[in-house]
Structures are given as C-alpha cells and as structure tokens.
Amino acid sequence: xxxxxxxxxxxxxxxxxxxxxxxxxxxxxxxxxxxxxxxxxxxxxxxxxxxxxxxxxxxxxxxxxxxxxxxxxxxxxxxxxxxxxxxxxxxxxxxxxxxxxxxxxxxxxxxxxxxxxxxxxxxxxxxxxxxxxxxxxxxxxxxxxxxxxxxxxxxxxxxxxxxxxxxxxxxxxxxxxxxxxxxxxxxxxxxxxxxxxxxxxxxxxxxxxxxxxxxxxxxxxxxxxxxxxxxxxxxxxxxxxxxxxxxxxxxxxxxxxxxxxxxxxxxxxxxxxxxxxxxxxxxxxxxxxxxxxxxxxxxxxxxxxxxxxxxxxxxxxxxxxxxxxxxxxxxxxxxxxxxxxxxxxxxxxxxxxxxxxxxxxxxxxxxxxxxxxxxxxxxxxxxxxxxxxxxxxxxxxxxxxxxxxxxxxxxxxxxxxxxxxxxxxxxxxxxxxxxxxxxxxxxxxxxxxxxxxxxxxxxxxxxxxxxxxxxxxxxxxxxxxxxxxxxxxxxxxxxxxxxxxxxxxxxxxxxxxxxxxxxxxxxxxxxxxxxxxxxxxxxxxxxxx
Amino acid sequence: xxxxxxxxxxxxxxxxxxxxxxxxxxxxxxxxxxxxxxxxxxxxxxxxxxxxxxxxxxxxxxxxxxxxxxxxxxxxxxxxxxxxxxxxxxxxxxxxx
Numbered sequence: 001x002x003x004x005x006x007x008x009x010x011x012x013x014x015x016x017x018x019x020x021x022x023x024x025x026x027x028x029x030x031x032x033x034x035x036x037x038x039x040x041x042x043x044x045x046x047x048x049x050x051x052x053x054x055x056x057x058x059x060x061x062x063x064x065x066x067x068x069x070x071x072x073x074x075x076x077x078x079x080x081x082x083x084x085x086x087x088x089x090x091x092x093x094x095x096x097x098x099x100x101x102x103x104x105x106x107x108x109x110x111x112x113x114x115x116x117x118x119x120x121x122x123x124x125x126x127x128x129x130x131x132x133x134x135x136x137x138x139x140x141x142x143x144x145x146x147x148x149x150x151x152x153x154x155x156x157x158x159x160x161x162x163x164x165x166x167x168x169x170x171x172x173x174x175x176x177x178x179x180x181x182x183x184x185x186x187x188x189x190x191x192x193x194x195x196x197x198x199x200x201x202x203x204x205x206x207x208x209x210x211x212x213x214x215x216x217x218x219x220x221x222x223x224x225x226x227x228x229x230x231x232x233x234x235x236x237x238x239x240x241x242x243x244x245x246x247x248x249x250x251x252x253x254x255x256x257x258x259x260x261x262x263x264x265x266x267x268x269x270x271x272x273x274x275x276x277x278x279x280x281x282x283x284x285x286x287x288x289x290x291x292x293x294x295x296x297x298x299x300x301x302x303x304x305x306x307x308x309x310x311x312x313x314x315x316x317x318x319x320x321x322x323x324x325x326x327x328x329x330x331x332x333x334x335x336x337x338x339x340x341x342x343x344x345x346x347x348x349x350x351x352x353x354x355x356x357x358x359x360x361x362x363x364x365x366x367x368x369x370x371x372x373x374x375x376x377x378x379x380x381x382x383x384x385x386x387x388x389x390x391x392x393x394x395x396x397x398x399x400x401x402x403x404x405x406x407x408x409x410x411x412x413x414x415x416x417x418x419x420x421x422x423x424x425x426x427x428x429x430x431x432x433x434x435x436x437x438x439x440x441x442x443x444x445x446x447x448x449x450x451x452x453x454x455x456x457x458x459x460x461x462x463x464x465x466x467x468x469x470x471x472x473x474x475x476x477x478x479x480x481x482x483x484x485x486x487x488x489x490x491x492x493x494x495x496x497x498x499x500x501x502x503x504x505x506x507x508x509x510x511x512x513x514x515x516x517x518x519x520x521x522x523x524x525x526x527x528x529x530x531x532x533x534x535x536x537x538x539x540x541x542x543x544x545x
Numbered sequence: 546x547x548x549x550x551x552x553x554x555x556x557x558x559x560x561x562x563x564x565x566x567x568x569x570x571x572x573x574x575x576x577x578x579x580x581x582x583x584x585x586x587x588x589x590x591x592x593x594x595x596x597x598x599x600x601x602x603x604x605x606x607x608x609x610x611x612x613x614x615x616x617x618x619x620x621x622x623x624x625x626x627x628x629x630x631x632x633x634x635x636x637x638x639x640x641x642x
Binding site (some may be wrong): 105107108111116119120123124450473 | 546547549550553554556557560561562563568576613614616618620621623625627629631632634636638640
C-alpha cells in the first residue's frame with residue numbers, strides 16, 4: 001500500500017497536500033479558472049507519509065489477542081478434573097464415618113487408666129499360656145484322603161486322540177472348562193479341536209457330555225475364564241490367534257477374535273490371562289504370550305475384533321545381563337515365552353517363563369523400545385528387568401505365590417521345580433520331582449506352603465513345605481498308563497477341588513483332604529521364613545499342629 | 546491429657562505379640578487406631594455389635610452381673626475387648642505357641 005503514489009487511501013494525511021498542489025498547479029497556467037492546454041506543470045513531490053510503523057503496531061495488537069486465546073489451557077485442566085471424577089467412581093462404597101480425634105480427651109484418658117492394667121495382665125497371661133496348645137476345632141467334615149470326584153471327557157475329542165492342554169475354573173467356581181489340542185505335534189495341524197465346559201453344580205451331570213462345546217478350527221493351547229463374567233473364556237490357538245467365547249450361547253459362542261493380522265502372534269500362544277485395565281478396573285484386557293517372543297495386550301473392540309493396545313517383545317540383546325546365559329545360536333534374536341504369571345501384590349509386575357529356561361522379571365510399565373523388526377501397529381517395548389538363573393530346559397509353567405510378594409515357582413522339562421525370590425537370581429530351593437518333564441505348577445490359593453505339580457509320569461504331586469521339603473506329601477496317580485498330566489488348576493471358590501487334565505483327554509476333578517484346605521496356625525510366618533532362608537524349620541522342632 | 550492417652554496406647558501396642566490396638570466410642574466409631582482405615586472400621590463395627598450382644602447375654606442370665614472382658618480366640622490370633630460405658634478398647638494379639 002505504501003508504494004502507491006496516489007494519496008487517495010491516505011486521505012487524512014495527504015489530502016491537504018494534494019489540494020495545495022492542485023491550486024498551485026492551476027495558478028501557474030495562464031488566467032484563473034481556465035486551465036492551460038497541454039502545458040507542463042511541475043508538481044511538487046507527492047509524498048506519502050509512511051504508515052508501516054502504525055500498521056505494524058496494529059499487527060502487534062492482534063498478536064496479543066492471539067496469545068490471549070491460550071485460554072484453551074483451561075480446557076485441559078477440565079479434562080484433568082474428569083480424570084479425578086473417574087478415580088472417585090472407582091473408589092468402593094465409603095467405608096463409614098471416620099472421625100477425627102475426639103475432643104473429649106479427659107474422659108478417654110480416664111477410661112484408659114481404668115482398663116490398662118487389666119488389658120496388660122491379660123496380654124501377659126496370653127503370651128505365656130499353654131491353655132490352647134494342641135487344641136484344634138473342626139468346623140467342617142474331615143476328609144482324610146484325596147478322592148476323585150468326577151472324571152470328565154468328551155468322546156469325539158478323545159477319539160481323535162487329542163490331549164487336554166489347559167483347564168480353567170470360572171469365577172463362580174462351578175464350571176470347569178478344558179481345551180483340547182496336541183502338545184507333541186511339531187507341525188501346523190489343521191485338525192479341528194474343542195473347548196468343553198462342564199457345570200459341576202448342575203444335577204444330572206453327565207461326565208461324557210459337556211454342558212457346552214465349542215468347535216475351534218485349530219488346536220487350542222491355553223484357556224482362561226474371565227475374572228468376573230461367569231461365561232466368558234479366552235483361548236490361545238496353535239495358529240497364534242486369541243479368541244474369546246461366551247459358553248452360555250452354544251449356537252454362536254465366538255465373541256472376539258484377533259484374526260490373522262500383522263499384530264497376531266506368529267507362533268503358538270502358550271498362555272492367556274485376563275488383566276484389569278489400568279484406568280477402568282472393572283473392564284479387562286487379554287494378555288497373550290507366545291514363543292515368537294511377543295507379549296501382547298488385547299482389548300475387545302467393535303465388530304468382534306480384538307484390538308492390540310500394548311505390546312512387548314523379548315529380544316536376546318535386551319535381556320538384563322545380571323545372570324550369565326548360554327549364547328543363543330546365531331541368527332536367533334527372539335526369546336520365546338512359554339508361561340506367564342502376575343504377582344497379586346504388584347499389578348504391573350509379572351514373571352515370564354522362557355524357552356531358554358530362565359525366568360524373567362518384567363514390568364508392564366517398561367518404557368524402552370524393543371529392538372525387533374516384527375511389524376506391529378503399536379510400538380513394542382522391552383519389558384525385562386531381571387534375569388533369574390536358568391533351569392536345565394525350557395520352562396513350562398510359573399506361578400506367583402498369593403501370600404508372599406517375592407516368591408514364585410517355576411517348573412520345566414528338567415523335572416525340577418525351582419523356588420525363586422524376586423530379590424535374587426539364584427533359586428532359593430530346587431526340588432527334583434520327576435525324571436520326565438513337569439508341565440504345570442500352581443500354588444494353593446488357601447495354604448501358603450502348599451503347591452501342586454503335574455508331571456510327565458502321569459501323577460499330580462502335592463507338596464506341603466511344612467511337612468517335608470524333599471518329597472511330595474501326596475502323589476495322585478491320574479493316568480493308568482503313565483501318560484502325562486498336562487495341566488492343573490485349583491478352584492478358588494471351592495478350595496478343596498483341584499482339576500487336572502491329561503494326555504488321554506480326560507479331566508479329573510480331585511477333592512483334596514482337609515489338610516490341604518485349612519490353614520494351620522503359623523503358616524504365614526513359616527512362609528516368611530521360607531522366603532528369607534530357603535527352608536522351613538525342620539519338623540520336630542517345637543511344632544504345634 | 547493427650548500425651549497420656551498416646552502413651553498408654555503406645556505401651557499396649559508395644560507389648561509382645563500385639564498386632565493392633567484401637568479405641569471405639571459408644572456408637573461404634575473408631576477414635577484411635579494403629580491399623581489401616583478399612584480394617585479398623587471393619588473390626589470396630591463387628592466387635593461393637595458382638596460386645597453389645599455379649600453384654601446383654603450376661604445381663605439376661607443374671608441381672609446383677611455385667612460384662613467385664615471379652616476374648617475371642619481364633620486360629621490365627623486372639624482379639625481382646627475391654628468394654629466400658631463410653632468406650633471400647635480392642636487389642637489384637639498373635640500369641641506365640
């Protein structure tokens with residue numbers, strides 16, 4: 001605008017000057033009121049006062065207006081309030097009025113003065129008393145031995161020679177489901193397999209006829225019931241897919257599937273688990289681990305598709321170097337994961353069992369990116385924080401103690417069970433249970449010192465570390481011809497039940513004797529001692545039953 | 546006054562085997578406690594009701610009698626309740642065997 005010579009737009013400043021020029025010009029022509037034809041006129045310089053400074057000043061003003069609109073920051077503050085509201089809804093029903101210190105101290109002091117002597121006297125008497133030594137009350141009927149309550153099987157699956165690869169109890173403890181597949185096939189098999197569920201509380205239970213059967217196109221390797229929905233069950237297949245079924249709808253049980261996308265596992269899925277979502281603890285995600293080294297978290301999305309929300313990949317170069325491991329064969333960089341267990345005390349901490357035989361302590365909160373070239377829609381992270389000292393062969397099962405935050409068990413193909421503490425790489429104790437493989441190990445949900453193991457020799461072995469740390473307290477023979485037992489699970493609601501599945505395709509539900517279901521008086525302390533020293537006090541030493 | 550209350554409670558709490566101490570008022574609302582909030586509220590509510598029931602049982606059997614002390618022994622520990630007109634003192638002890 002400043003380049004135009006005409007003073008038109010700048011009327012306020014230049015107009016007076018222009019008029020002066022015009023009259024000046026006319027006067028130099030001949031005669032007033034009569035402009036001369038074609039005469040040269042010299043005009044003064046038309047000056048246009050520059051106004052760019054003023055314009056710039058205006059620009060500056062608009063800029064300040066723009067900065068004022070950063071009031072959008074307040075919007076983000078509002079969303080933070082929303083997050084708080086969510087947290088508030090998460091808190092369970094208020095725990096009752098919590099009063100501040102009473103103002104009536106003199107009365108309280110007088111009361112305490114009155115009762116203190118009596119209470120101290122009773123505390124002392126109690127400490128020294130032997131009145132209750134050896135006194136035990138039995139509230140429930142005593143079961144002296146372990147008995148087999150049910151023998152369940154599905155004849156078409158047994159006819160195909162399928163093995164029971166996994167069992168799971170549902171959240172109410174009344175339904176047991178089993179997955180059929182084969183654990184010794186090395187190829188991608190196309191045989192159909194089944195997931196069967198039996199409702200044990202129903203009258204007229206037919207052991208050969210499950211209350212729900214789901215046909216699956218590929219062998220199912222693992223199963224897990226939903227923690228709150230009694231009929232939802234997730235399963236991992238040999239093809240690497242993860243599926244979620246609803247067994248209460250026999251005509252159309254499939255709820256969600258991962259499909260075969262870039263995100264799905266490329267190897268058999270060995271274990272699936274349900275995890276509460278970090279922000280909505282009443283909704284759950286599915287975690288799957290497979291031997292391709294990936295640990296993936298799936299969320300049920302629309303249209304029956306499981307979406308990948310988070311993923312982790314195990315790579316040999318990124319394993320923590322606190323334990324010396326055998327060098328892997330050249331070219332292999334993935335560490336296959338075969339088992340996973342979450343700690344009940346820390347929801348983001350989990351233990352992975354690997355094909356290399358070493359357990360890994362991992363965290364869901366890991367930030368480091370994994371050095372893997374596997375395609376994935378979600379960035380894969382390296383979860384491993386600590387490497388424990390290895391077994392002699394691949395690990396098939398890990399289980400975290402529900403009573404102690406640092407203890408976990410692992411079982412592998414070397415026939416040994418290792419008891420580890422999260423704090424050190426060497427196992428606290430190593431027990432040889434079998435000369436063949438061990439397929440599953442689980443801590444008891446009620447007795448801190450009891451665990452069960454499924455062996456390749458066809459028996460389920462129950463260990464009570466209080467009685468003996470060398471040999472099993474009870475060894476239950478499940479199969480007559482020594483074919484292996486592949487899986488076992490304790491029932492958390494009916495704590496005397498234990499389900500175990502074997503290679504003949506049968507699931508046996510065992511009723512445990514009372515010694516395995518009722519806690520003794522000092523088990524929690526014995527467990528602490530076990531964690532600290534690796535062994536419980538030898539029986540015979542001031543032990544009271 | 547305040548210091549005396551705290552001292553007495555500390556003495557009781559530091560006794561051998563004591564796992565927790567709490568003082569509950571006549572309405573069952575905890576006033577002082579050494580345990581966490583949810584456990585305290587649970588113990589306070591349940592033991593207040595039980596103490597009232599025990600007291601009325603003793604009085605019903607013999608109106609001249611009254612409840613002086615209540616002890617509940619369980620597999621894992623022993624709960625002792627010293628009742629009064631306005632307050633209840635609850636102590637949980639793990640006796641060594």
